[in-house]
Amino acid sequence: MNSSTPLGVCLVGSGFLARTRARCYRALPGGGGRLVAVASRDEAKARAFAAEEGVPEVAADLDALLGREDVQLVDLCVPNHLHRPFAERAAAAGKAVACTKPLTAYVGQDLDEGATDADVSSVDRRRMAAVAIADARAMVEACEGAGVPLLYGENWVHAPAVRRAAALLEASGGRILDLRGWECHSGSHSLYSKLWRYTGGGSLIRLAAHPIGAMLHLKAAEGVARDGAPIVPVAVVADAADVTAGVEPGGPGVATGWVDVESWGSVSIAFSDGTRGLAMGSDTMVGGMQSRLVVLTDQTHLECNLSPHDSLRGYGAAQGAFGESYVMEKASHDAGWHSFIPDEDASSGHLDMCADFVAAAAGERPGRSTGALGYEVTRVVMAAYVSAAEGRRITLDEVTP
Numbered sequence: 001m002n003s004s005t006p007l008g009v010c011l012v013g014s015g016f017l018a019r020t021r022a023r024c025y026r027a028l029p030g031g032g033g034r035l036v037a038v039a040s041r042d043e044a045k046a047r048a049f050a051a052e053e054g055v056p057e058v059a060a061d062l063d064a065l066l067g068r069e070d071v072q073l074v075d076l077c078v079p080n081h082l083h084r085p086f087a088e089r090a091a092a093a094g095k096a097v098a099c100t101k102p103l104t105a106y107v108g109q110d111l112d113e114g115a116t117d118a119d120v121s122s123v124d125r126r127r128m129a130a131v132a133i134a135d136a137r138a139m140v141e142a143c144e145g146a147g148v149p150l151l152y153g154e155n156w157v158h159a160p161a162v163r164r165a166a167a168l169l170e171a172s173g174g175r176i177l178d179l180r181g182w183e184c185h186s187g188s189h190s191l192y193s194k195l196w197r198y199t200g201g202g203s204l205i206r207l208a209a210h211p212i213g214a215m216l217h218l219k220a221a222e223g224v225a226r227d228g229a230p231i232v233p234v235a236v237v238a239d240a241a242d243v244t245a246g247v248e249p250g251g252p253g254v255a256t257g258w259v260d261v262e263s264w265g266s267v268s269i270a271f272s273d274g275t276r277g278l279a280m281g282s283d284t285m286v287g288g289m290q291s292r293l294v295v296l297t298d299q300t301h302l303e304c305n306l307s308p309h310d311s312l313r314g315y316g317a318a319q320g321a322f323g324e325s326y327v328m329e330k331a332s333h334d335a336g337w338h339s340f341i342p343d344e345d346a347s348s349g350h351l352d353m354c355a356d357f358v359a360a361a362a363g364e365r366p367g368r369s370t371g372a373l374g375y376e377v378t379r380v381v382m383a384a385y386v387s388a389a390e391g392r393r394i395t396l397d398e399v400t401p
């Protein structure tokens with residue numbers, strides 16, 4: 001690639017996340033990332049996506065695009081059961097890989113083809129952990145072996161509020177004693193999210209993975225800054241349940257119909273310096289997505305509000321007062337008071353994350369959030385599922401093959 005040519009990006013998937021990514025790549029200054037192609041399972045959907053998002057090429061299969069020299073970065077926006085195989089194919093073709101969270105999950109990849117949904121979700125949680133963690137390691141090793149970066153798409157790490165908090169923490173030199181973080185909303189739109197065999201769990205892996213990623217990132221940085229070595233997660237205590245199981249389906253509130261995954265999950269993480277992080281994810285919050293991280297040190301107190309934040313509040317006298325205007329992620333109405341987040345792609349970290357993907361794929365600098373973080377998040381999440389099933393504290397070492 002010539003330094004004046006924008007880096008070529010291939011998106012895989014044409015659903016919710018792919019839309020966010022397309023907006024962000026387009027918004028990068030100087031055409032930092034050029035959307036070259038989109039691959040999605042259903043070519044008609046891929047064509048519609050490409051037309052709306054201004055992507056020149058489409059394919060039903062990623063392999064059809066991997067031979068192209070103008071693709072340098074493959075950005076995986078597909079359900080979790082596809083992350084490892086697609087990452088390995090892209091890496092083998094010499095492409096930099098960006099993989100959304102979670103890096104991997106247990107999705108029945110060690111079962112026979114005829115395994116039912118129930119066969120997948122009833123597998124012993126220790127076996128699930130061993131398979132998913134081994135997959136995460138395999139992804140990291142495949143990219144290392146191919147000499148391409150594996151970028152872990154944890155947007156919280158790139159969010160301006162979290163980055164500023166990280167800089168303030170470094171300046172304070174304080175010890176992070178207590179972290180609390182949560183991502184909650186009224187439930188995913190994606191049909192894949194209802195079934196263990198596609199997502200590898202519910203709100204713990206889909207939502208709590210975000211605060212877990214940010215916590216691990218901040219604790220690692222604290223350790224490196226003070227002692228030259230990261231502070232790492234060592235054990236968890238967790239709980240998980242489908243708390244919406246008794247809710248009448250089809251109502252205007254929270255999503256229902258979770259087949260075999262939890263809609264509420266929490267995990268307490270013990271770090272190697274004895275401090276704690278408490279992360280939760282839940283699909284029980286109407287009124288828009290809430291993404292928060294509180295960081296308490298011996299001397300300081302920081303609160304990151306990724307969403308909602310109140311730089312623009314608006315009141316509608318009735319539904320439709322603002323026409324068809326978008327309010328914020330997962331807010332479906334505009335009547336009453338609302339936070340019309342003016343910069344959602346920026347404040348959520350997605351925009352800076354795409355800039356970071358492009359810079360890392362172009363070899364300008366290492367990525368801020370890489371496969372190493374994705375691997376550690378996988379270990380925490382999978383240990384959390386073991387803990388929730390067995391009702392006791394689980395060390396990460398005992399579930400890591």
Ligand SMILES: NC(=O)c1ccc[n+]([C@@H]2O[C@H](COP(=O)([O-])OP(=O)(O)OC[C@H]3O[C@@H](n4cnc5c(N)ncnc54)[C@H](OP(=O)(O)O)[C@@H]3O)[C@@H](O)[C@H]2O)c1
Pocket residue numbers: 012013014015016017018039040041042045060077078079080082100101102153154155190191192206
């Ligand atoms: N903040 C974040 O970081 C964030 C937010 C949301 C989601 N995610 C992650 O993004 C991933 C996708 O979630 P989503 O919400 O975007 O789901 P989604 O809206 O259901 O989109 C998934 C897309 O993948 C496509 N797909 C499925 N199988 C495929 C295959 N074999 N080859 C190519 N494309 C295939 C689907 O096509 P069809 O519709 O034709 O099946 C669809 O376009 C998940 O890993 C999720 O955890 C991350």
